[in-house]
Amino acid sequence: MSLTPAPIAVAVAGIEKSFGPTRALARADLAVAAGEVVALMGANGAGKSTLVKILSGSHVPDAGTITLGDRIVAFASPSAAKAAGIATVHQATDQAGAAGMTVAENLLLDELCQPGGRFFVSARSIRRRARAIAALIDLDLPLDRDFVDLRPAERQLIAIARAVVAKASVLILDEPTSSLSATEADRLFAIIRRLRADGMAILYISHRLGDLAAIADRAVVMRGGRIVGAFARPIDFPAAVAAMIGRTLEAATHDRKMSAAPIIASIKGARLIPGARPFDLDLHSGEVVALTGTLGSGKSRLLRALFGLETLAQGSFVLDGKPWLSNGPARSIENGVFMVAEDRWASSLLPPEVPGASIAGTIALPHLRRWFPGGLLRVARERKVAAEAIARLGIKARGPDDTLDELSGGNQQKVVLARWQAAPCRLLLLDEPFRGVDVGARADLIAAIRNSQSDSATLIATSDTEEALEVADRILVMRDHSLHEAGDGHGSLTDQIGKVESKKAGDHR
Structure with a gap:
């Protein structure tokens, strides 16, 4: 193996950028070598997006230099950056191609739009050329499918394939897994490793x-x-998190003092599965608690057990000081225990052709018996509640009668949250509530969760540590179907986060 350092492919030095009085970048320096994957981390507002936009030609820096290979460059537009060899795949995948064009046509989009390109191109030649491009990253999509019908992961792969065929030396991926399933993320990682090996x-x-x-x-x-x-x-995960948020993980949660608040729900001696280490958990009034851990650690199982979809192998559950055992979601809802499941389409949303699939109908659905005990629906009440939710949560919609398929993923999730904020709640269970949600909608959801009824408790399962930091008063790590907390004899919370992330690394590599 050669010990010669790989050449630097792209570097920025002393980059500065301000927008009016707001300073987005303050002498930022960064270099990425050929054949290297550098992860750029930072909380919202840290400057990541601004740096990406400068590298991709969307913004011009106020000061500093960009070096590509061995030459200093300046980009006046995204097309100039692309022509120089910097390809960017943005978080918003609807910009990764052209709706109304097929997969084959999108794979050749740069070629077809090139000045001086051929005006007339046969469908046969497009398909032949597209098959060759798709083979570069083992892309197996139907070539005649319309771009608008593709999932986010598929759109990303088309953009990456175009970068490969254009012989880009630098690939920038902006939050590429924000809308991907675990399987889709694994596929993306495999392609990234192959591109890294190619330099x-x-x-x-x-x-x-x-x-x-x-x-x-x-x-x-x-x-x-x-x-x-x-x-x-x-990677030292606790140190990376501390650098990202400016303080240790133990000091990062919100400042509410919960010890004196009434206990809403209490779990004692719980075993999620036979043989797992038993644990206790108290949830206080007005408290938001986040569970983080790897896939299969037991986060979702605990939430489903509390909602009545599964049973504990052992243990007791007390709600408002009384023993509680749900025999299903209907009884949970009657008693103010609500849950937003991980897959909103499978659990919370109705197909658009079904009556009541509007925003108003979706919010009202689990509350119909309580709101309309005589069985006579009052549409005016449904619409009023929905209109209030649209205003309160900033749901981007024409009105309460919009169907959910007309909304973005973030706005769909706001509707699902609004459903459970429309009735008195004691315990709100949220399973991966920010998955497939853009940064702006996530901020709205976090604000809505934290500003919800102060006399209820909220338990959130999330695999994203920063999401937990942003939303929670208290963070717990779930590992091997048991809870671990700072001071429980299993190391500090940062140590537990490190074990979780090391496990993730082992699962993927």
């Missing part, structure tokens, strides 16, 4: 520590528009 430099923008563990050769952390930390593999 491509990859800048991977993400705040997801699981992604970092799976794919990054090195992690660079931004905060306040500057690079504040760099971590080589094996």
